[in-house]
Amino acid sequence: MKTFRIGGVHPAENKLSAGSPIREAALPKQAIFSMFQHIGAPAKPVVKKGDVVKVGTLLGEAVGFVSAPIYSSVSGKVSKVDVALDASDTRRMAVYVDVEGDEWEESIDRTPDLVRMEDRPDLDAQAIIEKIKQAGIVGMGGATFPCHVKLCPPPGQKAECVIINAVECEPYLTSDHSLMLEKTDEILVGVSLIMKAVNVNRAYIGIENNKPDAIRLMQEKAKAYPQIEIVPLKVQYPQGGEKQLIDAVIGRQVPAPPAIPISVGAVVQNVGTAFAIYEAVMKNKPLISRIITVTGKSVKTPSNLLARLGTPFSQLIDECGGLPADTGKIIGGGPMMGKALISLDIPMTKGSSGLLIMNDKEARRAAPEPCIRCAKCVSACPMGLEPYLLAKISSQYMWEEAEKEDIVSCIECGSCAFTCPSHRPLLDNIRLGKSTVMGIIRERAAKK
């Protein structure tokens, strides 16, 4: 079975909510829409206090090319435009909406009927990309990179194939898995739309083989789409990383930055993004909701919820049986790359793929011991870096050396810290080094 070549680890899968059907979460009383739901320039609020909005009303417009608009996922009145705590654990500009009823913009097609490619022969690549841009779709795997940017390759580079990331290599998370089981046809239409947008006739959907039911179902339905191939993959973290997935599926390695996936002819999109693209293009529905896995060993009913963006996390937890008494840490995202949250009032955003509740015992990090030079981190690093060295030079603020050792190639997957028998906080230090070195590089570029 295929997988990527270098490094990787295999953490306990703990897919507690696997197989549980998608459940629609109740509407919140107040929804908070952060203007920072994507990588790039934050959206600019276009509503003011007192404005009446419907589901699908534009709240914030995109500023520049690498940006995405934000739409209201509820109907009601804008109560204020102010800073709010968001999933980055800082306060940033947001729009607060007090929910009243559930009124939708009329342009949105809410019927459940499947719209196939044949039903819309009028769509060309430009129209599809424009629609995606208008709908505010970003990478739904968690990176939240504006989707339309990836579909517009830089001049001189041409896509050869589309790779759909349905790997879901993070332990605990099952949102993509449940989506594949319930929205198979929609996903396949979405993939066809992406293929048309970048003008290729080959697509691969990479699925790890710990989801045999999804692989079987997708393979069966994909028979009607001869251009789409389902690729079962060996379970290995971080296979969902863009570069790792390209290596695993088509066996090509993306060179070091500034090379990007398109340099080897691949356009990678998440399976959740493919579904969002289907809804945006065929149903005229902007990105206003997503599937989020609420899980944890102490959670009463680990579930996959279809929740509106802007719903506070506290409400999602209540939907799954309330906050367990022994909660030690709440993580937005998966256990490997997620971020611990400092408050439950934080609203969910376009990138919220999971909410993991760890009990007090699991939440504690073990005390670090001295490095025993076993080099396990080196063999685990999927980017072929030397994590022990990067962590050391970062902790001593040796930025020039860190740059020479290619610290900016780190994808922050955490395999090194996971595998370290001495529990050394490798990633904490590497992340500091990476962000500092990237700042230095940006500064240097600005001077030139």
Place this chain on the structure above:
Amino acid sequence: MNLILVAVIVLGVVGLVSALVLFLASKKFAVWEDPRIKQVSDVLPQANCGGCGYPGCSGFASACVKAAEGGSLSDLNCAPGGQAVMEQVAGILGLKASAAAPKVAVVRCQGTCDVRPHGVEFDGVHSCKIQNMTGMGETQCLYGCLGEGDCAAACLFGAITVNPATRIAEVDESKCTGCGACAKSCPRGIIELVPQGPKNRKVVVLCNNKDKGALATKECKVSCIGCGKCVKVCDKFEAITLGTNLAHIDPDKCKMCRKCEEACPRGAIKAFNFPPRKPKAEAAPVVSPASPKVEETVAKASASPIVEKKVETQKESETAV
């Protein structure tokens, strides 16, 4: 006998020839260095703190000699050495030292544990820079002291330490040389270098919170809310300006009248090293750092695992890699 003689002669000749080669090489390849660099370097404190902006004391000495050719030392100052050392340096170079006001570091945060509660616990590496990257940190204030001690680690003079009870960095003015290493190490830019002032007196806004008033009030009990009352009482000297919801006192204009300290409804302005006020003015809402509540927590915090853990991490970073 003959053997010994031969050995001595051979070695002697080799030695002489080598000495000659070395002598000639040292003459031929000699690099002339201005002897004043050594002289200047000798009077510097040799702390190699980098506060002057040059790599170590020898780097500063070369810079001084180079600047002397231009005829002025005005841009150069050795903070730890102070005026005395700069005068010596000027003497060596035959110039006059410019008068640089000695500076001292001030930590612009009074958010102790009792006025700014720690809602969550940071479980990562004990470094301010790393905690700052995670967002808000342990408290609700995005601008306040994180208390992990990056400044204390950066200080070469032992002048700044994190008080385990308050979890705020504190400056020992008698040891602080004003080199600015702590200010550079603080990821939140809380530490400011201010002139030492006459009799070490100065008035400083001890807050860095740039949030709007309502939010700043929630975040910390002693935050500057940008109300502008201090600006109004200082209308005569115009020493106080209001930035982004944050007041700042210009030390050059400040006349040390302490009216702003009285006027501040939040106790965010503090006057350092003044004699106690006359009885009637004592009711001013000044937050005393040595309130009994704080002392209580001293005992608790000094035995807490957080402090112990920090010592461990330091030890292990010395041994590892």
